[in-house]
Amino acid sequence: xxxxxxxxxxxxxxxxxxxxxxxxxxxxxxxxxxxxxxxxxxxxxxxxxxxxxxxxxxxxxxxxxxxxxxxxxxxxxxxxxxxxxxxxxxxxxxxxxxxxxxxxxxxxxxxxxxxxxxxxxxxxxxxxxxxxxxxxxxxxxxxxxxxxxxxxxxxxxxxxxxxxxxxxxxxxxxxxxxxxxxxxxxxxxxxxxxxxxxxxxxxxxxxxxxxxxxxxxxxxxxxxxxxxxxxxxxxxxxxxxxxxxxxxxxxxxxxxxxxxxx
Amino acid sequence: xxxxxxxxxxxxxxxxxxxxxxxxxxxxxxxxxxxxxxxxxxxxxxxxxxxxxxxxxxxxxxxxxxxxxxxxxxxxxxxxxxxxxxxxxxxxxxxxxxxxxxxxxxxxxxxxxxxxxxxxxxxxxxxxxxxxxxxxxxxxxxxxxxxxxxxxxxxxxxxxxxxxxxxxxxxxxxxxxxxxxxxxxxxxxxxxxxxxxxxxxxxxxxxxxxxxxxxxxxxxxxxxxxxxxxxxxxxxxxxxxxxxxxxxxxxxxxxxxxxxxxxxxxxxxxxxxxxxxxxxxxxxxxxxxxxxxxxxxxxxxxxxxxxxxxxx
Numbered sequence: 001x002x003x004x005x006x007x008x009x010x011x012x013x014x015x016x017x018x019x020x021x022x023x024x025x026x027x028x029x030x031x032x033x034x035x036x037x038x039x040x041x042x043x044x045x046x047x048x049x050x051x052x053x054x055x056x057x058x059x060x061x062x063x064x065x066x067x068x069x070x071x072x073x074x075x076x077x078x079x080x081x082x083x084x085x086x087x088x089x090x091x092x093x094x095x096x097x098x099x100x101x102x103x104x105x106x107x108x109x110x111x112x113x114x115x116x117x118x119x120x121x122x123x124x125x126x127x128x129x130x131x132x133x134x135x136x137x138x139x140x141x142x143x144x145x146x147x148x149x150x151x152x153x154x155x156x157x158x159x160x161x162x163x164x165x166x167x168x169x170x171x172x173x174x175x176x177x178x179x180x181x182x183x184x185x186x187x188x189x190x191x192x193x194x195x196x197x198x199x200x201x202x203x204x205x206x207x208x209x210x211x212x213x214x215x216x217x218x219x220x221x222x223x224x225x226x227x228x229x230x231x232x233x234x235x236x237x238x239x240x241x242x243x244x245x246x247x248x249x250x251x252x253x254x255x256x257x258x259x260x261x262x
Numbered sequence: 263x264x265x266x267x268x269x270x271x272x273x274x275x276x277x278x279x280x281x282x283x284x285x286x287x288x289x290x291x292x293x294x295x296x297x298x299x300x301x302x303x304x305x306x307x308x309x310x311x312x313x314x315x316x317x318x319x320x321x322x323x324x325x326x327x328x329x330x331x332x333x334x335x336x337x338x339x340x341x342x343x344x345x346x347x348x349x350x351x352x353x354x355x356x357x358x359x360x361x362x363x364x365x366x367x368x369x370x371x372x373x374x375x376x377x378x379x380x381x382x383x384x385x386x387x388x389x390x391x392x393x394x395x396x397x398x399x400x401x402x403x404x405x406x407x408x409x410x411x412x413x414x415x416x417x418x419x420x421x422x423x424x425x426x427x428x429x430x431x432x433x434x435x436x437x438x439x440x441x442x443x444x445x446x447x448x449x450x451x452x453x454x455x456x457x458x459x460x461x462x463x464x465x466x467x468x469x470x471x472x473x474x475x476x477x478x479x480x481x482x483x484x485x486x487x488x489x490x491x492x493x494x495x496x497x498x499x500x501x502x503x504x505x506x507x508x509x510x511x512x513x514x515x516x517x518x519x520x521x522x523x524x525x526x527x528x529x530x531x532x533x534x535x536x537x538x539x540x541x542x543x544x545x546x547x548x549x550x551x552x553x554x555x556x557x558x559x560x561x562x563x564x565x566x567x568x569x570x571x572x573x574x
Contacts, residue, residue: 011365
């Protein structure tokens with residue numbers, strides 16, 4: 001792996017982000033508006049219900065953005081090059097797919113850290129919700145597990161884009177929302193029908209959101225949930241890597257990868 | 263042939279199947295240092311698929327590719343570091359500036375003093391003033407120049423060019439060819455060049471490989487290929503009796519037309535030309551003008567494209 005080539009993709013990501021109103025709107029603006037709306041809804045609910053119930057919403061929203069931004073960055077980042085008919089140019093240079101994926105993961109992580117810090121600061125200053133109440137360790141565990149899950153999802157979506165082309169590109173920014181109700185981002189998992197709860201517990205973010213709501217009340221680390229989420233993430237990440245490798249190989253063999261040029 | 267014989271690229275029995283369709287059918291060829299080799303053929307002949315396999319973005323069904331004596335499959339990074347690619351079908355990232363695009367590729371190729379290298383090439387290709395412009399905002403000709411700069415950034419020993427002048431107007435296409443010729447003179451780069459424009463192939467290629475339905479059907483110098491076609495077109499302007507000329511040509515079974523009463527166009531072979539001229543003269547016809555049209559590379563191409571692939 002060459003850090004220089006990873007750096008090249010990071011530089012390109014920086015330039016594209018800086019120059020694309022779409023990226024700014026999809027990531028920065030959407031996050032900003034969402035935190036404001038959820039902030040006001042939380043403030044309202046705190047007034048009519050109790051402090052914790054109102055906080056669940058803004059907590060879920062802040063953590064959900066970790067998944068959304070990471071996954072968006074990994075999947076949609078490649079679409080910018082496909083739309084510009086520049087993707088194969090990158091792989092005609094001595095760039096490996098591992099370096100390319102690593103760069104996009106890193107880029108997603110950086111964007112997530114920046115936006116998460118920004119919206120967390122707004123939540124604290126504007127709506128009296130301090131995410132640091134969860135504790136640094138909890139926050140690091142949540143961040144790690146949510147990031148791993150979003151990378152798995154992003155990898156699979158990227159593989160599907162390489163395999164079948166841009167006709168399914170809407171999945172790159174839309175499919176993630178399928179997991180929002182399933183992982184109980186804004187409510188306790190107990191409110192889901194029992195059959196759906198089974199699915200929810202098969203998804204690592206469910207444990208993160210549950211543990212985060214507990215931590216809000218107690219400040220304690222739920223090591224069991226952290227371990228289950230991490231274990232599931234390792235399995236999903238391994239499967240996603242394998243699926244991506246197979247889809248990429250298939251896309252090269254069918255010629256779709258070379259045809260993925262607009 | 264082997265690397266020690268000075269071959270930059272060697273292709274052995276390359277095969278590509280897309281499902282049940284065989285797009286490339288066991289082709290073998292080599293590109294020596296400093297040569298421009300044309301890869302020609304009608305649409306669907308397998309040119310672009312071959313280029314994509316040579317670049318590693320499409321997998322092989324079977325066969326072997328070696329660059330600089332190294333197996334491409336096992337030494338992808340080392341090989342790609344020493345080659346490059348330019349095509350009118352690929353563009354650079356449209357949203358960012360020319361400078362930013364070239365800087366990204368400079369980093370991918372780990373080029374030292376990237377800024378100086380970009381500025382030098384931009385000056386050479388006369389686009390220094392466009393470096394800060396967004397790539398999308400450039401004209402087709404300007405984009406082609408930027409693509410060529412990208413293709414020369416790493417000072418490659420071999421460039422694969424897939425129809426680099428397609429969709430350019432004749433003036434810009436000519437300038438692009440001049441730049442390619444100049445680049446070849448100054449850096450002794452080898453080029454594998456695909457195009458549908460036979461004139462430009464004739465102009466810049468040292469050797470031509472004709473592909474048809476995935477197979478190499480002819481391989482020679484442009485002149486050698488045209489010499490393989492024995493057909494010729496003879497146009498005579500004459501002063502005399504049209505019926506006499508017609509009777510003579512019918513007797514010799516020569517396909518002909520009379521564009522006007524004092525001229526005849528004859529589809530014949532090179533061998534027959536003296537016999538026809540003398541035969542007509544001997545019949546009391548005064549030939550005032552003789553025009554012989556020799557076969558061009560385009561005739562070779564058309565023969566292959568239309569299935570008359572017996573150019574020998």
